[in-house]
Amino acid sequence: MNKKFDVIVVGELNVDLILNQIHSFPEIGKEKFADNMTLTLGSSAAIFASNLSSLGMRVAFIGAIGGDIFGRFCKEELEKKGVDCSMILKRDELETGATVILNFGDDRANITYQGAMKQLSIYDISEEMLHRGRHLHFSSYFFQPGFKGQLDCLFKKAKEAGLTTSFDMQWDPSEQWDLDFRQVLPFVDVFIPNEAELLNLTKQSTLEKALEIIKDTANIIVVKRGKWGSVLFYNNEIISCDAFLNNEVVDAIGAGDSFNAGFIFSYLKKQTLIHCQKFANLTGAVSTTKPGGTTAFTNYPEIIKTAKEKFGYEE
16 A cells, blocks of 8 residues: 555654853752753654655654644654655643753753643554554654653554554653553564663663563663664664764764664665664664754755765765
């Protein structure tokens, strides 16, 4: 069956207000300066969708925005990247989410106002919507209480509609990690956490122990490890892949989401999983060459050009 979209992305929508070159982290009762500020499209799901579209996939987004300037900004930025926004829900009585990001050296602190993203739920997603795509990606479970305890139903509906699926749960701001992965992961083809998230979810102290806990319920597991690259776990085999290191990082915002985009792009092209992993490491690194999570991604030829110039990548 011919599908209109390669990927349908379900997730949170917010703007990022990024403060760079800050002199020090804030202290109660004190004022600090930042030498640089950027307002850009934020959220794991939106960065993933934008960069996957820039790579050449047909992408649609399901999310919730308010009837405000931030909502218009999010929608316009997605559309500039070629993402279909016809299934985004606009709720005039709500405000669009926003994240304030303080970059300091190689580290950062984030504060997020959830806004409209809190109102999106599984009941907003119909079978007709899902039937329009080949693949479903869901991001940021803990930011979207409308899916709490019901995420398996969304993935199950997607599988029944013939879609492949992927899931990046992201960090839990409450640090409770209340996600029944044994209920959800059987319906997820590609699970893409980072190492810290996986350790917290499984309550284990090492990656090897975490994979042992999760292996019987998951299918393909890809673990992001930042400058240490990534780990692929499939068929009881662990495969490590070194990172493409950038010695001139502009910022790391969206690098993990760009990793996801590279992996799913290759996965839907039916490349080997090892190729998917290597290309994901590459797209994660490319993201660090420009500010924000999406500016390094214009189109496939330009992305590959950057990869060759910065990292010596050869297709």
